[in-house]
Amino acid sequence: MTLQELQSLSGIGRIKAIELQAVIELGHRIHKHETLEMESILSSQKLAKKMQQELGDKKQEHLVALYLNTQNQIIHQQTIFIGSATRSIAEPREILHYALKHMATSVILVHNHPSGAVSPSRNDDHVTKLVKEACELMGIVFLDHLIVSHSDYFSYRENTDLI
Incomplete structure (x- = not known):
């Protein structure tokens, strides 16, 4: 009201x-x-739909990390960075800080592209590689990196061999 x-x-x-x-x-x-906290992540598509509602209409890029337990239940969600209309900056150490703090066994990154185009940029690819390497060093599973817009999504797990 x-x-x-x-x-x-x-x-x-x-x-x-x-x-x-x-x-x-x-x-x-x-x-x-x-x-x-009770929601289990069963597919990239299901998660993308949920995150499209949350991030799809944002005018700036938002990078969100989802931290999961061994049953793939979300135990914490953290906005890591809010960028400009065309760019966000992510540091693997900040992403992993929250994973360790919440004792997560796996991580999913999600960010939006305000332009509506969900094709990954070179920077998106670079960040994905860095986070994957950092997760491997820490024994944390990097499940996916999703890019969402209001009506579409891109999953690194479904569409690339980077994850």
Whole structure:
């Protein structure tokens, strides 16, 4: 409900409406977190659909890392970097920091291309190679790197031999 809709209810002023919105948002976040943690990743396509909804309409590149347990359940999701309209910068050490912190056994990277074109760039290929090498050194499985737009996706696992 909007602030105005809440304020239109009898006995609810501006401050109470703001408090109610905060409580509602907190409930959404808790529910999303609990749902996220129980969700198993069964396919790149299923994950791509989910991430298209989350990142597909962003105007800047967002790089998100998903950290999974041995049952391929997401145990943590972290936005690693928000870039410009055409570029993001990712450091393997930052990606692996969260993997180690959350005791993840595998990692999936997802980023969007605001242009709508999901073909990987040379930089995307380079980052994928670096992260794969870093994961191998740390004993963490690098499951996939997805590039998403509003209506399409690209999976390194499905379309290349880099993973």
